[in-house]
Amino acid sequence: MILDVLFPNRCIHCNRIIDPEFLVCDLCFSQIHFTHYNYFENNPVKEKCSLFFPVENAYSLIQFEEKGLSRQIIHELKYKSREKTGKILADWTTERLKFDDHKPDLLVSVPLHPRKLKERGYNQLHLFTETLSSFYNIAFDHQLIKRNHYSKAQALKDKKHRLESANIFSITQSITGKHILLIDDVFTTGNTVSSVAWEILSAGDNKVSVLVMAEDA
Structure with a gap:
């Protein structure tokens, strides 16, 4: 008080x-420029994902603009220790995204390398994912995907290095026959999401949909 x-x-x-x-x-x-995308229909983020892997559905909450408020919001979450921003973004998402009778089976967020997790103190996607899990009554798994290599933040890389992500992730357990909603913060080149998606798709008869907080305009 x-x-x-x-x-x-x-x-x-x-x-x-x-x-x-x-x-x-x-x-x-x-x-704030919300996208107002339809999760079940074609939209820009689904079209971009489709260039890299078979995607079921896709959704982005806001547009990530170089000098806009959305960039400031994401940076508050990732770099200024404002973990609770994840819950706020999740609340905004639940107001706009409705699964109806077609919910995914599992929520999986892109992991941080243990070294990066120690440096930051939290994974910026965990509270976001857990809030969505509670609201939609969908299970989540923070351990399904492992990041194998430490790398600097995507926002600090040039375009060439953002495209270099082979073997960055691996799957930690057997999973098949699941529709997984893959969660990330910002969709830029699509390289990170694609790398994780292929690990999930290659593990068995799985389907992947994508949810990102923001889409790079």
């Missing part, structure tokens, strides 16, 4: 004092 008075929560964009559970004020919220 005292900390809330001394260090009130502020909008990450305009610095207005806002509710402790919020990320941005109402005015700045209107500046």
